[in-house]
Amino acid sequence: MKNRGLIDRYKHFLPVNDSTPIISMGEGNTPLVTSQSLYKDIGCKNLCFKLEGSNPTGSFKDRGMVFAVSKAIEEGKKRIICASTGNTSASAAAYGARYGLETFVFIPDGKIAMGKLSQAMIYGAKIISIKGNFDEALKAVISISEEFNIGLVNSLNPYRIEGQKTGSFEIVDEINDSPDYLFIPVGNAGNITAYWKGFKEYKNHNKIKKLPKMMGFQAAGAAPIVIGKPVKNPETIATAIRIGNPASWENAEKARDESGGTIGMVEDKEILSAYMKLSNEEGIFCEPSSAASLAGLMKLSKEGFDFRDKNIVCILTGNGLKDPATVKDNVVSEIFKVDSDMNKIRHKITSIMKE
Numbered sequence: 001m002k003n004r005g006l007i008d009r010y011k012h013f014l015p016v017n018d019s020t021p022i023i024s025m026g027e028g029n030t031p032l033v034t035s036q037s038l039y040k041d042i043g044c045k046n047l048c049f050k051l052e053g054s055n056p057t058g059s060f061k062d063r064g065m066v067f068a069v070s071k072a073i074e075e076g077k078k079r080i081i082c083a084s085t086g087n088t089s090a091s092a093a094a095y096g097a098r099y100g101l102e103t104f105v106f107i108p109d110g111k112i113a114m115g116k117l118s119q120a121m122i123y124g125a126k127i128i129s130i131k132g133n134f135d136e137a138l139k140a141v142i143s144i145s146e147e148f149n150i151g152l153v154n155s156l157n158p159y160r161i162e163g164q165k166t167g168s169f170e171i172v173d174e175i176n177d178s179p180d181y182l183f184i185p186v187g188n189a190g191n192i193t194a195y196w197k198g199f200k201e202y203k204n205h206n207k208i209k210k211l212p213k214m215m216g217f218q219a220a221g222a223a224p225i226v227i228g229k230p231v232k233n234p235e236t237i238a239t240a241i242r243i244g245n246p247a248s249w250e251n252a253e254k255a256r257d258e259s260g261g262t263i264g265m266v267e268d269k270e271i272l273s274a275y276m277k278l279s280n281e282e283g284i285f286c287e288p289s290s291a292a293s294l295a296g297l298m299k300l301s302k303e304g305f306d307f308r309d310k311n312i313v314c315i316l317t318g319n320g321l322k323d324p325a326t327v328k329d330n331v332v333s334e335i336f337k338v339d340s341d342m343n344k345i346r347h348k349i350t351s352i353m354k355e
C-alpha cells in the first residue's frame, strides 16, 4: 500500500479542516516487529517493537512535526522554532526545508548526538546553541516565539501531540486489539501523553475494548516524575530524554494513573544493556534513549513481574544511526586486520569462526 502519510490516513481523527494542508514525506506506517529472542527472557506471550526510527528523519518526532507544520502553514506562519535535544530539531528542520519555512532550532550546548546535529545543519535550519540545558532552551524559545510570532513546534504545541497519537492507532490497526502493556521512554513526556490520548480515542470509537497499561521509563539521572520534583542538572547517556522538568508532566501522570501503569526509571547501564541486546539478539539498532522502554521491561521482569499471557509493545523512538558515538564509546568490538592474501585470510577466518 502506498504510504499516504499520516494526516491523510487519520484525518478523521485529527483536527483537519478544509484549509489544513495535507502534507507528508511518508511519516508513520512504521514496522511493528515481533521479538525473536528477548520475549523468552521476559516470559511474555508476545513482544513487539515499534520501529519509530523508520520515520523520514529517523525518529517519532516526524509524526507530530508533520501536523504541527501543516497547522503552522494553515495559520499563515512563515517561521517555526523549537528547543531540542536533537530529534525535534532534525524533524523541524526537514519539514521546514520542504515547506519553505524559516526554521530556528535551539540546542543545549554540546549535548546533542552528532547525527542529529548534522541533520539540522544539512536541512539548513538556523541553529542556536544555548549555554544551558534543554529546559533552559525551551524557556527561551517559548518567549521568542511569542515576541516574534514564530510557530512554536515543541510538544507544548497541541498539534504535535495530535500527530503523535497516530502511533497508537497504527498499533491497534495492525494487531486489531490494544496491547496489554505499552512500554515507552519518557523525556518531555509528550509521547506518552500522545499514545494514551490515541488509545482512549480508539476505545471511544469502539475500535478496542480494553486500554493498555502505560509503562513510561525515564533515565535515573533525569527522572523528575519518579522522584516527584524537577531535576536541576539532568544527566544520562540517553540524551533525548535528558530532561529535568518535562512539559507534559501532569499528562504523563494522568496516563500512568488512568491506565493503571507506572512511570519508573532505569540506570544508564540498564539502558546500554537493553540497547546492546536489541542489536545483538533482535537485529534492531535504536538510539540509547529508545532502549529505555525495553530496559524498563527487563527491569520489571527481573523484579519478578509476571508477564505470562501478556502482549507487550515497546516503542523504539529513534534510529541508532543518529548516535554512532555511543557505540564507539561503549561497545567492545574487535576489527580484525589481515593482509590481502588468501592464505592469511583463510587462517584468520578459521581462527575466529564458531565451532
Ligand SMILES: *Cc1c(COP(=O)(O)O)cnc(C)c1O
Binding pocket: 059, 060, 061, 087, 088, 155, 185, 186, 187, 188, 189, 190, 191, 192, 240, 241, 287, 289, 290, 317, 318, 319
Ligand atoms: C523525543 C524523544 C524521546 C522522548 O519523548 P518525549 O515525548 O519527550 O517524552 C525519546 N526518545 C527519542 C529518540 C526522542 O527523540
